[in-house]
Amino acid sequence: xxxxxxxxxxxxxxxxxxxxxxxxxxxxxxxxxxxxxxxxxxxxxxxxxxxxxxxxxxxxxxxxxxxxxxxxxxxxxxxxxxxxxxxxxxxxxxxxxxxxxxxxxxxxxxxxxxxxxxxxxxxxxxxxxxxxxxxxxxxxxxxxxx
Numbered sequence: 001x002x003x004x005x006x007x008x009x010x011x012x013x014x015x016x017x018x019x020x021x022x023x024x025x026x027x028x029x030x031x032x033x034x035x036x037x038x039x040x041x042x043x044x045x046x047x048x049x050x051x052x053x054x055x056x057x058x059x060x061x062x063x064x065x066x067x068x069x070x071x072x073x074x075x076x077x078x079x080x081x082x083x084x085x086x087x088x089x090x091x092x093x094x095x096x097x098x099x100x101x102x103x104x105x106x107x108x109x110x111x112x113x114x115x116x117x118x119x120x121x122x123x124x125x126x127x128x129x130x131x132x133x134x135x136x137x138x139x140x141x142x143x144x145x146x
Contacts, residue, residue, distance in 0.1 A: 033057075041088070054114055055088040058107050087132065100131050101142035 037057055044050050085102055087110065109125030112118070119125070124143075131137050 037086075050090070050092075052090045054090060055086075056107065056111070057084060057086040058104070059083040059085075085128075087128065089132070093132070098128075098131055100137050101139055102128065103142045103144070 037055075041050075041055060044053050044055065085107065103125065105123060105125035106128055107125075109119055109123065110128045112120070113127035113129050119127075126137065126139055
């Protein structure tokens with residue numbers, strides 16, 4: 001399957017210059033996002049509302065950026081499926097990395113939980129607030145599709 005996918009991706013056509021340029025663009029975009037998030041946090045702090053403001057950042061996918069000689073989001077390798085999901089509660093908290101499987105629909109469930117709203121009916125989304133507090137979760141797998 002990997003050989004078929006590599007052929008489909010035309011990775012044999014990727015020159016070193018093309019890959020390097022792609023990485024430069026990708027990391028440049030990440031730097032712009034990081035700068036923008038920093039500006040949001042600074043503005044929230046300057047406005048004096050950091051103690052009652054939630055800040056959430058999420059992405060839908062990563063990029064292979066030539067890992068395994070692939071570009072884009074073609075396979076379920078870490079580069080394309082491990083994405084940032086940053087949640088900063090009011091007053092902040094100690095930063096930590098959570099290795100629990102998370103799906104995009106969990107972000108929706110978390111926002112509803114933050115707002116005190118009822119969960120969506122028939123949704124598989126689970127609020128991340130308990131996980132952020134150190135509680136365990138029943139979720140062992142996450143559904144994903146490319």
